[in-house]
Each structure stands twice: as structure tokens, then as C-alpha cells.
Amino acid sequence: MDRHQLFDRTLVLQRRLRALKQHGTSADFLLARAADDLEERLSAVERQFEVAIDLASHTDLAAEAMQRSGKASIIIRIEEAGPFLTTRFPAIVADQEILPLGAASIDLAVSLLSLHLTNDTPGTLLQIRRALKPDGLFLGAMAGENTLTELRECLIATESEISGGVSPRVAPFADVRDVGGLLQRAGFTLPVTDIETYTVRYDNLFALMRDLRAMGVQNSLFGRSRKPLTRQFFMRAAEIYAERFSDPDGRIRATFSFIWMSGWAAHESQQKPLKPGSAKTSLADFLKEAEKD
Template structure:
């Protein structure tokens, strides 16, 4: 199934690359949380891959953790990869659905908020397990099913009211049970999936939409409605967001359900 238009995903990230530093706070926060997990692992990982590197936030967060001597960065977007390359690590443009690396190339694969937009996540996890050395580790952070629930509800209600029907506007996110079950299917051992919730409060829902676009997270679903949204739909969604979710201070929440996947490549 082609849920996502991968060419659109790449174009969204290409467009975002020039302004990404104005909107990268969530990627940086999740990268820090992902890197912190290496503090609990005594094993060293000399060769590591940052899969879906965005602007190089994982590299900035590592700060010598994990005994990493060589970090390879890659991103679907050539322009985003060029941005990340400024930190001096080898960087290339790579589609997460078609990994061009030899088997047993890496001791560690890290992925920060990138794998949720692949069409064949089981296949991608299988490829990741293949490129890991025996005893290698996967650490991946993805948005879970509760992510952007407020925005999803507001857009659906506004489009139904203004246009008499609803189209897919927020990406579908998998739940923790589904994601956790994919790890053993891909051949990982000691699989763990855990979830936490991060809530960001905005003075205006329009700023949330700007952040999503600036992060390269504009709608890339294959079945999305083409063309610009009607003004009535957009303004209805913004007003509905405020009316339903605003707190006493007038600010509205945007929820990220962060699911972290941990799995080891088998080692005899």
C-alpha cells in the first residue's frame, strides 16, 4: 500500500531545509531524549547511522555518548542532508525504504521522527536489522497514534461543516502495540516499545501549522486532497481548535505521543 507519496515527502523536506532552524525545536528535543538512552547502555558503538537526520540534531545531541567514533548521516531530502553535512559527518541522501548499505555495517542505528512516513515500515525495520552487526542496537523515535489528535479533530469537523465531507489531512500514526509487534517480526531480540506524551502550547493554532510546514511535515498522503484548502475550512478549523481545546490562558495544546523502539540484532 502506498499511504504516503514519497516524492512529496522529499519535496516537503527540501522546502523546509532553508528555514528548518526556526522550527526544529521538537526534533531537537526528541533527539536529546533518544541520545540520553545511550547513557543506560554499557556497550560501545563505534560505527553508527543517523537514519533521517534532518538538520543533524542527533549528532548535536550525542556529545560523545555510546563510544561512537564514526557517524554516518542520511536523509530522504538532499537539501536537508546538505544542511546536516555542515557538522562535518559523512552525509548522503537515502530513501529509508531502500537502504544502500552492506549487511552488518553498523553497530548502532538511530532514527529521530522520520520512520513514520515510510510506506513499508516492517520492510524498513527488516533492512535495518540486516545492516546492523550482530549485537547491534536500533533506537528509533516515532509519533504514535495520539499525535496531533486536537488538530485532526478540528480539521475533520471544519471540513465536514464547510464542504460536506472529510479528506485525510493528518498522517495516520501507528499505536504502541502495533509498533512493538513489528520488532520481533523483523528479527530483533529483546524488543521494547515505550511511550511518553509531550504537549506544546500555542497562542495560535496557525503557528502550529507553520511549525509543521517548517519541519517538513506538510500533508504527503497519497489520498490527500490536491490544491489549496478553502478559506472557510481553514478558518473553521482554527476557530474550532480554539473553542474546543483552549485553556484558561487562551493557549491551545498540540500533543506528540512519542513512541521509542529499542531492539537488538541477534548475536550468537
């Protein structure tokens, strides 16, 4: 194992596959919401894309959203394991951190809720940009920093109270400004990021954890504690969660934050920022005119 890496990606894959086998798509409501948002965002893009890639979105939901938008002619799914794939779309089995795509070979790349579990997110974004033809589009969503913030706080409080120490139990998620910087570093033009935040309510902490297991997103950090947690730990964590984050009806809140990102492969037809000093009208002149109004 490489201790410089944040995630044990072998374990991430194992848990995703186990969740798919045991729970199917029963906990795909967040992915379904992201797919709906994807369709809406694509529908607002005024152009068609010949070859589109759905990268590691784990189900057909993202590909179906692209299909419904009418913006993509050919849709190819890329997944790390065959069980995630169906026969509805052409598919490639490959690691999303080592893309099997030639330079300037695709027109559209989409990724829903998987990039936050990569160890080399900058490298993956760079590979996506290189695979896009000039004026090709990347559109994706990844978990943002406020995701499961209530769960993180309660687990830290519980562990600190019981053992006097703290180990990482919820993955650190990206800040929207950092994601914008990653898009720029990868060479995307016209990069845009924004945040969609959803609150999901549960009867208690245990209901939330059942959903997280069904999604296959338990703690896969290399730095996680290997010491099994006790029933006492979870009971106390559930108490703290209920004390701090419950509504008047007794149900608890869980926050899920999606950072949406888009960027284009450079093309001469795209808007370019003006060079410094090239503006025909100065701000001072504009303000003088505004004062006259």
C-alpha cells in the same frame, strides 16, 4: 504513482527541502527534544559501538547526541538529499527505504522522527536489522497515534460541517503495540517500546500550522483532497480548535507523541526466555511460601 502506498514520498521530500530552504532549523524544537532523549537513552547502554548510522534524522542533532553520549566511535549520516547534510559527519545520500548497507556492517542504527513517513516501515526495519552486526542495537523514535489528535478532530469537524464529507488531512500514526510487533517481525531480539508525549501551546491554529509548514510536514497522503481549502474553512477550524482545546489564557494545545523503540540483532550472549516447563520453582510453590510470610 502507486495508489497502494500511503505517502507521496516525492512530495514529502520536496516539502522538507522547501522548509529547510525557507525556514532553516527554526522549527526543530521537537527534533531537539528527541535528540536529548536519545543521548540519555544511549548513555544508559553499557557498551561501546564502533560504527553508528544516523538514518534520515534531517539535521546533525541526532549525530551530535550520539557523539555527546560517547558511545559511538564513527558516526555516519544517511539522508535522501544533500542539503540535509553538513560537513561535520561522514555522510551517504540514499533513500531510507533502500539502505546502501551491507549485511552485518554496522553496530548501532538510530532514526529520529522519520520512520512514520515511510511506506514500507516493516521493510525498512528489516533492512536495519540485517545491517546490524550480531549484538548491534537499533534505537529510534517515530510519531505515535496521539500526535496532532486535536488538529485531526477539528479538521474533521470543520469539513463535516461545511461540506458534509471528510477527506484525510492528518496522517494516521502508529499504535505503540503495532510498533512492537513490527520490531518482532523484523527479527529484533529484546524489543522494547515506550511513549513520550509532549504538549506544545500556541496562540491559535494558524501559529501551529506555521510551525508544521516550517517542519515540512504538511499533508502528503496520496489520498488527500486536491481541492484548495478556503479562508472560511480555516477560520471555522480555528474557532472549533479554540472552543475545544484552549487553556484559560486562550492559548491552544497541540499533542506530539513519540514512540521510542529499541531492538538488538541476535547474539548468543543475549538473555533468552526460558522454555515452557523449565522453571525450577512453580508458581504454586511460590504462592505457598508467600502465604507463610
